[in-house]
Amino acid sequence: MFSPLVLERYADVLVWALDASRPAPLRRGDIALVRFDIAALDLARAVAARLVDRGLHTLHRLNRTPGMELDFFEAADDAQLGFVAPGSAELHAALGASVHLLAPDALTHLAGIDPARIASVSRAKKPLRDILERREQQGVFSWTLCLWPTAELAARAGLSLEDYAAQIVRACHLDDPDPVARWQEALERMRELRAWLDGLEATQLHVESAGVDLVVTPGQSRRWLGLTGHNIPSFELYLSPDWRGTRGVYYADQPTFRSGNLVRGARLWFEGGRVVRAQAEEGERFLRDQIAMDDGSDKLGEFSLTDRRFSAIDRFMAMTLFDENYGGANGNCHVALGASYPSTYAGDQDDLTPERRRDLGFNTSALHWDLVNTGPKTVTAHLSGGRRRVIYENGEFTC
Known part of the structure; x- marks a missing residue:
């Protein structure tokens, strides 16, 4: 091949x-x-x-x-x-x-x-x-x-x-x-974007698009990550939010294949940080059973944005590894139900005990399931002092 x-x-x-x-x-x-x-x-x-x-x-x-x-x-x-x-x-x-x-x-x-x-x-x-x-x-x-x-x-x-x-x-x-050199160059550019996002110190992120009206709370002691080497390719910037501050509705316009099953058109309603209602155009039973897997599977473990200028992926690939990095015309947003990433903790990793993770709202679960939305969207950061700033629109970060 x-x-x-x-x-x-x-x-x-x-x-x-x-x-x-x-x-x-x-x-x-x-x-x-x-x-x-x-x-x-x-x-x-x-x-x-x-x-x-x-x-x-x-x-x-x-x-x-x-x-x-x-x-x-x-x-x-x-x-x-x-x-x-x-x-x-x-x-x-x-x-x-x-x-x-x-x-x-x-x-x-x-x-x-x-x-x-x-x-x-x-x-x-x-x-x-x-x-x-x-x-x-x-x-x-x-x-x-x-x-x-x-x-x-x-x-x-x-x-x-x-x-x-x-x-x-x-x-x-x-x-x-020299693809390794290209990836190293992309890593440096991602670091600059990460520093900008961290510097905003956002208290909330509001995602608005057709089918999505979701508020995510980054939480205390968080940092954005991207192109960590964990996935090839990887163009997303992500963090693990404080699950307790999630509210609103999220819609995944891309189908997702998981554990030998297809789920299409998943729609999730959040209240008090938990999924309180879930629907799907196809595979709804599987979606609901996955959400009920354990005590953390109905909470958010990840929030992510991909800038279309980084990603050459412009087709649905039927594999989350690529679909969560979709560039296309509008970039993408994805959320993950279930396990969080402790690496997005901004402090010393040795200090992130299970108790500290719980206190900071890092989610724990046997599930980690990415659900992708590729429609046009605006993401507004709520900052200290009541200020607001649009950080993402037209598929690009606004820095």
Whole structure:
């Protein structure tokens, strides 16, 4: 699908991303996990070779195929749904890096499965995610995600496989002779925008568009992040708000595929920080079951904006990794239900104890589900002294 040159560039960018998402680059002797779908085998090999050359201990994990996932969820009993392999906690406690190469061959293969069964697996794995989150807070773990084109993705996006692959090449700067340099340049520009947003010290953000009238409260001790290396590509600027200040209505005009299910036209009503009503044009049962997954799954864990000047993505890609970075004519806003990002805490990460997280309104959940709106919108920041400032309109930040 990709030429050998593009493949090599892709692997270079992913290894750069692992270094960019941590305080100091990976060191010889660190442990790295490469997790991949079978269609992305060539890229997994190229990434692993680079990590071995760096002196890392490299592990490889092949994801279940869609057929294997379906067989599992159809037949597994409660004990099997909640099973965590022996040694998993010890491995996660030792990992220095993780790369996940997404190349799905099916996107709705679990549509007939009771969503509660899918949610039970997510809850069982949450302690492992908590381990990695703590290691990331300590600066000793980094991760990144990327996408490999498949016929299923292209068909769901309404593109030919060749056009789908071309979108990935453009979005990830793989058509540039030095894509790592392009990403480093973008990182510096993002840092300038982050500093501007942090300097506003907004007390509220009001998002207005067709179908959206949402107020989000950034909260105390927050900072904006963007292009952290965690996702390739990544053009969004985001923070984890104080969930308690969320109110209003949000509409996702882009479909979303999650856990083998399709949800289209999701609309959420918030009061007192929680979802009090949820509708969807398609997949409403799955949406409601996901929101009921645990005590934090009906609260906001993330608020994000993408400036269209950064992103070359101008087509629906049927994959959140790309759709949450959509540029197009109007940029995009997305919110995530569920888990927050402790890395958006503005203080010393060592001080962000579970108690402090709770007091500051950082949400905790086994869920993290991004829902995207790409329509024209205005975002107004409420500042100290009653002042207001439009910070985003026409798909661009206004600084």
